[in-house]
Amino acid sequence: MSEINIGVIGGDGIGPEVTAEAMKVLDAAAAVYGFKVRRTVYPFGSEHYFKTEEIFPDAAFEEVKGLDAIYLGAIGDPRAPVGLIEYGIIAKMRFELDLYINLRPIKLYDERLCPLKGKGPEDVDMLIIRENTEGAYTGMHGFCHKGQADEVATQTMVYTRMGVERAIRFAFDAARERNKKKTVTLIDKANAVRAHDLWTRTFARVAEEYPDIKTDHAYVDAACMWMVKNPEWFDVAVTTNLFGDIVTDLGAMLQGGMGIAASGNLHPGRVSLFEPIHGSAPKHAGKNVASPVAAIMAVSMLLDYTGQKEAGRAIESTIAGLLSSGRLKGVGTGAHPTNEVGDMVVAELEAIAAV
Ligand code: IPM
Ligand code: MG
Numbered sequence: 001m002s003e004i005n006i007g008v009i010g011g012d013g014i015g016p017e018v019t020a021e022a023m024k025v026l027d028a029a030a031a032v033y034g035f036k037v038r039r040t041v042y043p044f045g046s047e048h049y050f051k052t053e054e055i056f057p058d059a060a061f062e063e064v065k066g067l068d069a070i071y072l073g074a075i076g077d078p079r080a081p082v083g084l085i086e087y088g089i090i091a092k093m094r095f096e097l098d099l100y101i102n103l104r105p106i107k108l109y110d111e112r113l114c115p116l117k118g119k120g121p122e123d124v125d126m127l128i129i130r131e132n133t134e135g136a137y138t139g140m141h142g143f144c145h146k147g148q149a150d151e152v153a154t155q156t157m158v159y160t161r162m163g164v165e166r167a168i169r170f171a172f173d174a175a176r177e178r179n180k181k182k183t184v185t186l187i188d189k190a191n192a193v194r195a196h197d198l199w200t201r202t203f204a205r206v207a208e209e210y211p212d213i214k215t216d217h218a219y220v221d222a223a224c225m226w227m228v229k230n231p232e233w234f235d236v237a238v239t240t241n242l243f244g245d246i247v248t249d250l251g252a253m254l255q256g257g258m259g260i261a262a263s264g265n266l267h268p269g270r271v272s273l274f275e276p277i278h279g280s281a282p283k284h285a286g287k288n289v290a291s292p293v294a295a296i297m298a299v300s301m302l303l304d305y306t307g308q309k310e311a312g313r314a315i316e317s318t319i320a321g322l323l324s325s326g327r328l329k330g331v332g333t334g335a336h337p338t339n340e341v342g343d344m345v346v347a348e349l350e351a352i353a354a355v
Contacts (some may be wrong), residue, residue, distance in 0.1 A: 003036040004306045005069040009064070011045040013280025014290035014321045014338075016075025021292035021342030022071065022299045022304070025315060028346040029303060032353040033311040040067070046077030055088035064241065065097065068306050070273045075282040089215060093273050094132050100163065101170050102130035102244060103301070104277065106231075106251035106261070107140035109320040113256030113331065119231060124254050126234035127174055130244025131167040132265055134158050137241045158335050159195055159240070164202045169269075171238035172210040181235035185216040192298050202231055226251055252277060259291030259331035260319075262298035264305060274302040281333075289334045294318060302321070318348040 006009035008023065010016035023039075030037045042060055051054055064070055075089050093099060108114050108124035116124075134157075141155035186203045190196035207215045217232075218226060220243045227247065231254055239247065245312045252261035258278035265273040276294030285291050293308055296315060322328035322344060329335045 001034060001036050002307070003038055004068045004303075004308065005038045005040075005066075006302070006306075007040045007042055007067050009042045009044050009070065009072045009075075009093060011073040011075045011089075012047065012077045012085070013074055013282040013285040014278075015045065015280055017073075017285070017288065017338050018276065018290055018292040018295035019071070019073035021338060021345075022073075022295040023084055024342035025345045026299045026303075026350070028349045029299070029308070029311040029315060032349050033314070034306060035311070036182065044089055045075055046080045047210040049080060049085060051086075053319060055085060056092055061092070061255060064093075065271060067271050069271060069302050071298065072273060072275040074276065074278060076282075077279040078282060082158055084326065090273075090275075091137065091139075094265055095138075097271060097273070098133060098267050099185060099273055100131065100133045100250075101167055101228050101264075101268070102132040102241075103249065103264040103266055104128040104244070104248040104261070105301075106248070106255050108255045109260075110256075112321040114254060114325065115226065116231070117200070118255065119254075123232040125180070126231065126251070127178065127236045128244060128248050128251060129167055129171040129174065129236065129238040130248060131163060131239070132244075133241070134160060134163045135241030137245075146342075157193070157195060157242075159198050159202075161198065161239070164199055165206060168199075168203050168206045168238050168315075171236050172206060172213050175213050175236040176210065181214070182212060183214040183216055183225070183235040185218055185234060185237040187218050187220050187237050187239035187247065189220050191219060191244070196240070201236075202238065212238050220247065223247060227254065229253060233307050255276065256331045257291075258294065259333065259335070260293045260297060262294050262301055264298075264301045266305065272305055274298040274305070288338045289328060291331045291333065291335060293328070293331045294336050296345060314352060315345065318345050322348065 010019040106126045108121045111120040136157045138158045188196040188199045188256045261277045300312045300315040
């Protein structure tokens with residue numbers, strides 16, 4: 001029996017609650033589709049940091065390098081210094097495990113979840129490829145005359161030909177594999193951020209190798225507009241780290257909100273990280289009101305990545321079915337008690353096994 005070896009970080013706020021539901025679904029999928037899950041649970045997050053001053057110790061970090069995948073619930077606590085835990089856990093994994101692709105599918109499963117008038121599942125089905133190791137997020141920043149009236153703050157955006165090219169190439173491959181509109185849209189701001197010319201040139205060069213794939217381009221401000229006005233124009237889009245962060249929150253709203261959007265941080269062929277894209281939502285923590293659907297969708301993506309494609313697809317179609325039949329009343333906060341959602345999905349998966 002094949003086995004997948006994963007690390008699990010429940011994290012902060014609603015993270016542990018939604019992770020518990022996700023793990024219920026993972027175990028059920030393993031039983032139904034006949035694979036084993038080996039799990040190492042890590043206590044990392046803000047609470048652990050407050051107690052121990054430990055963020056992500058070296059020994060654990062070495063250990064995760066040998067896993068197939070890492071699952072993360074959510075990180076962030078308003079009591080911790082801004083960015084400390086995010087950089088110490090999420091960004092550390094993205095950068096030091098070289099998880100250069102942030103894969104963010106935006107797919108609407110039921111018209112009622114979409115805030116746009118007259119748009120349905122056939123209109124909202126896109127894949128955003130967010131470059132995940134460069135851009136404005138590399139941490140190259142500084143201040144001078146700190147606290148003075150003439151203070152200056154800078155942050156450098158970093159783009160390498162290699163980093164840009166591998167993200168763009170991934171996008172073209174994804175468009176081919178999806179086999180939908182066979183279009184890749186480059187989202188940048190090359191008219192104002194002149195360093196994005198590297199993206200423009202690299203995109204054109206890589207596109208030549210994919211004559212079967214159409215290309216499109218949108219400046220990020222226009223892309224936000226088109227995503228709302230004509231989401232059906234998008235198939236695969238590739239963009240920088242910062243813009244990808246922003247447009248995927250916008251995209252999440254098109255598919256029903258942060259309660260459903262999941263992501264994979266990938267280095268193809270190596271240990272990769274899967275997480276709902278929402279944060280820790282501290283004000284909803286511990287109340288059994290958070291939607292675990294995004295967390296469950298992250299399991300679906302993890303299984304797809306680790307070779308259990310059938311199980312991954314079954315979870316996705318189960319969620320889609322529960323939403324379109326109305327049994328799952330939505331993916332907003334309070335739509336369902338958190339702990340019942342995992343049970344509903346498990347029951348559906350077990351029903352598949354029974355036929
Ligand atoms: C995301 C999050 C992170 C990011 C934060 C928590 C650092 O917003 O995964 O989109 O900005 O990348
Ligand atoms: Mg974000």
